[in-house]
Amino acid sequence: MALQMQPGKLLLAIVLMLCSNLVYAIEVNNLYVADVSADQSQRQWQSNALTQVITRLTGLTDLSAYPAITSELNNAGKYVKQFESVRHNGISRLKVLLDAKLINVLLQQQEIAIWGAHRPEILVWIVQQQGADRFFLRQQDNELVQLLRQSLAEHGIPVTLPLYDMDDLMRLSETDVWAGFWQAIDQASNRYRPNMVMTLAFDEVSQNGDKLLRLSWQRQAPVPGTNQTRIVRNETTAAEYAELVSAFAAALTAELAAEQAVVLQAEHNTYQLAVSNLQSLADVVTVETLLNRVLGVATVTLSEYSAKEAKFAVNLQIELSQLTDILRWEPALLLSDTPHSTSYNTSYSATYSRESGINEPTASAVELNMVSQADIRYVFIRR
Structure with missing residues (x-):
């Protein structure tokens, strides 16, 4: 049975929900x-x-x-x-x-693409070779590890380090990481459920008679238009570790931005986005607030709502495909394979305003029998 609510009570409920901590998103804070x-x-x-x-x-x-x-x-x-x-x-x-x-x-x-706050959490395996010895950098307080984490944080790149416990070491060796044996790397990484996996390898090389520090990395990267990934490889050298790590962080930022950044368009387009598995108004507000925090989303209007599903009119400054690319890093929303569904809903309109920061109902609730068509569909994943 469809949920019905008086407009005044609806506004109060939405405002209360907005004040609660209901948003589950991978977002990098302090980008600005x-x-x-x-x-x-x-x-x-x-x-x-x-x-x-x-x-x-x-x-x-x-x-x-x-x-x-x-x-x-x-x-x-x-x-x-x-x-x-x-x-x-x-x-x-x-x-x-x-x-x-x-x-x-x-x-x-300037038509420059912007890499927004929704960014992949990267699991990073780090190995170093000194002479004939090759070993994981396992200690969180290791000076080189701390330098890496600080530099990546400054560039807004979220990382997770493995535990390097018995489970990890039974599945993965230093040589696996060094050589890029991705079947073993993926198997060891599965327990962490990362968005992306990366390996870092430190060693020394000789160039023109001078010894330089080298950092080589391999990482997963999405193949545009598919659910597949490819492996990207790169390296940099420097005389000092601070310079080496700084150059790596800058290069990695450029790589990731080239893959994920979007150009905000002057012209806006509106698409219908449906979300299922919503059990309460709190879930609806969670999704609506989440969408409004995505770069390139101008406004979100809740147009239909039933006990299990809501449909939103999403006004975008980016392409719909770019929105789905951004939302792949959002754990609360899973892209559905079904583009359309039929449902009978109680409909009302409540538009979120970026300026006021609250939802503003624009019409009374009216019982409608209608077919819910959507340009794209998601399933809400509750934590």
């Missing part, structure tokens, strides 16, 4: 927060903060090809919302919060 040295002029730290955030969002390290952006770097103060001074190990730093909306508009105007 920069960490810069306080030992520089205001103009310099503002410019460096904006550069840091743009690099994190786009993977671009050289902005000289975009004169409009380099011009904005000289006027970066207008992008600063707030900042605070912090001290770490006796060094003064500035935490700078920049305006996400203004930055997104700037990148949109």
Whole structure:
């Protein structure tokens, strides 16, 4: 039986639900927060903060090809919302919060793709070779491991490290990781249920008579338009570990952004998105709030709702296929193989406004008998 609710009670219920912690999403926090040295002029730290955030969002390290952006770097103060001074190990730093909306508009105007907050959680196996010895970097407090985690966090790349317990070591050896034996790597990684798996291998090489540190990596990457993955390989060298890890993090950000970033379009298109396995209004609000947090979603309108399914009119600044690519990293939504279904629902309209931050019902609930057609369907996975 379809659920019926008076508009006033509906608004109250939705507002209450929005105040609760119901959203389950893999989202990277603080994409628009920069960490810069306080030992520089205001103009310099503002410019460096904006550069840091743009690099994190786009993977671009050289902005000289975009004169409009380099011009904005000289006027970066207008992008600063707030900042605070912090001290770490006796060094003064500035935490700078920049305006996400203004930055997104700037990148949109330059037709530069943006890598949003929904990012894959990467399981990273790390092995190092020194002379004839090859070993896992198993300790969380290892200096090189900490350097890696810090650099990847600065670029907004979420990672998980294996436990390297008996289960792991029975399934996977250092040589498996070093050689890229992906059948063994995948079997050992399954217990962690990662979005993506990566291997890192540290060693030393000689170039022109000089010894350099080398970091080689292999990772899974989605094949566009399919559910398949391929293996991407790359490497970098440097004289010092800090330089090596920094170059790796920048290169990885550029790789992932090239695969996953989207260009926000000036023209919007509306699609019908249906979600099943919704057991309560709380589930409906969870999904609606989740969708509104996705980069490229302008508005979400709840148009139909029954005891098990809701349909949303989703207004997009991106292609529908790009939305599905982003949502592949969202554990609460599973893409359905069935594009359409027939149901009889109680319908009402409640549009989420980005400006006000609340759902605003636009019509009274009316009993309708109708066929629910959708451009795409998902199944809600409750945690």
